[in-house]
Amino acid sequence: MSEQSLTKRQKEVLAFICDHIESVGFPPTRNELSKHFGFRSPNAAESHLRALQHKGVIRIEAGRSRGITLTALSHSSLPSSGALRMPLPLVGRVAAGSPVLAQENIEHEYRVDPLLFSARPDYLLRVEGHSMRDAGIFDGDLLAVHRTPEASNGQIVVARLDDEVTVKRFERKGHQVTLLPENPQFQPIQIDLRRQELVIEGLGVGVIRPRLES
Amino acid sequence: MSEQSLTKRQKEVLAFICDHIESVGFPPTRNELSKHFGFRSPNAAESHLRALQHKGVIRIEAGRSRGITLTALSHSSLPSSGALRMPLPLVGRVAAGSPVLAQENIEHEYRVDPLLFSARPDYLLRVEGHSMRDAGIFDGDLLAVHRTPEASNGQIVVARLDDEVTVKRFERKGHQVTLLPENPQFQPIQIDLRRQELVIEGLGVGVIRPRLES
DNA sequence: CTTGATACTGTATATATTTACAGTATATGA
DNA sequence: TCATATACTGTAAATATATACAGTATCAAG
Incomplete structure (x- = not known):
């Protein structure tokens, strides 16, 4: 519920x-x-x-x-829990300034067959907010992310902008990058690469929704 | 000793x-x-x-x-302990009249940590069509299904109707069951349990989207 | 050749465990 | 003010589980 x-x-x-x-x-x-x-x-x-x-x-x-x-x-739901699994770390809220895979950001680790996804995932990122709703990525969903600093137009990326990590669709024309939400209630984010720094943390290669609301 | x-x-x-x-x-x-x-x-x-x-x-x-x-x-004392995990069968198109988990319907097996989902999944069902689009379940998505013959109102179920397996939201009032799509382009399905047989194959407990479209 | 470990069937029972039902009381949001 | 969630007491029963006892059969070791 x-x-x-x-x-x-x-x-x-x-x-x-x-x-x-x-x-x-x-x-x-x-x-x-x-x-x-x-x-x-x-x-x-x-x-x-x-x-x-x-x-x-x-x-x-x-x-x-x-x-x-x-x-x-x-x-x-608990302040501290011991992690004793190996494979995919689940990253929740990314603390400002810290690397995505910093220990403090890892909530848990799950074993998931990497063959399930179109590309090998390196970690799972818990998505917050509804900006990608129309792409079928909901609040609380886990985005399977493949680490890479490069992205092509139309791909769903994990991007870092001003120490904030966000999930959007990537669109680039020359020096101009647009991070597109998939929800008309949200505004696209415009970045001029000559003025602002944009780091691509990885590509979304799949989604896991851990529960279905009723 | x-x-x-x-x-x-x-x-x-x-x-x-x-x-x-x-x-x-x-x-x-x-x-x-x-x-x-x-x-x-x-x-x-x-x-x-x-x-x-x-x-x-x-x-x-x-x-x-x-x-x-x-x-x-x-x-x-064991050669390869720890790494093993019960694999989840992936069920594709369900042949008419056959049980969901019949060998002929199983495309592949994947190891997925069952703790990822709110209830223990028994198999993955490849969803066909767009009738559950607004619930964030897209064509080609894998629905994690927990086998059970009982469903409550509002739950997303895998139902068998006239030898066809379908994924819909379940709503029941007395003898009348409505299978609700999550897409205004589709019509709800009405079933009178006194006249038609409806088998609940299981409950949707999660979704895996194996790839993101660009 | 006898003893002990292995690998089981078959039956039975005490008890550990879940789980329903019937209450009480407080707080909170609609 | 009504419904709902929280946080419990108390009792009872169905069933899940551990575990004893009595066997059978094979195999290796002393």
Whole structure:
């Protein structure tokens, strides 16, 4: 459903679940949750789990003991989470001035078959905003990005302009570059390369939408 | 304890446990082990676990469901641990009358981290047509589908109607089901469950777009 | 040749775990 | 003011799960 933020209590519960998986090796049961938080009823834990599932940060597998799994959202919902996978780093908000793949920007790492995409992706970038809506790139989508400093007209690029990272369609005529949104509610960005610096961080080679809104 | 080498069968069991933890997110039960290996008795799994514990490659926590944890030894006991992951079948055009996951419909298999999506995907379905355009699901996109016969109003479903498989938004009022496109150029499909058969093949839980058009 | 490990079938049971149902109370947005 | 989300207590039941006990059969080692 909607991507609401977690309450303080829900964050505590989610943190405990993450911690349990990390340190114990498997997810906690309702009783173990209740014991840790002092609930006198396993249903208190159940309710919290339902709420967390509803907000998309965990998944519950019906009928399976300890059937709690974390989702992509769960990691971005907590201040600190340990990364223990290899392949594709997921980059969220890029801190001003820092390289895209700086440690501080990496939220998580996912294994995704690179053959899925038209070009080999180097990282996943969480898209913010609706400026590329008509290209089917929505707020919260993960853009698979291939690192390269060169772009051709019409390609969707990850560009850095004034320490801000943005996703737009690339159009260049001589010294003049236009970064085109795919949404009439947004204005194109004009850059004169003689006056302003534009860095191409990479090309969008695919999109992953981690959830479908209802 | 005794640090002997594992038998071939024991290696298979250990590999499955590792793989299960990696891909599912928690260890398997005795029954799940038995089902995978074709044991008719959960005690076969139990015996293997005891043997593996005795050889020091796993630890079993008494009385806790799924209480299997790996040890430092477990990794060195397997040739290629960690890298494996259950691949997702990619289903292209579904032949009329055949099950979605019939061999003839499977084009390829991709390894995709299931944690990327809000619910566990069981397969990827290549979407044809533009009827879901405004939901950001384009022609050629891969819909990550979670198999389930039940759907709630507003969810995006994979439905089978008259041997045709289609992706639409689900809306039900009593006997009346409406399959809603997300594109004003298409008409909603009305089904009277008393007159027509509708099978829900699964729920859309995410989208992968393998390429970006320029 | 006997012992122990391996690799299972088959049955049974205690208990661990999920999960529904029925409440209470507070806060918040429409 | 009504509906909804949060945050719980308390009870109960269905079922998922661990695990004991009783076997069968093969194989290698002492």
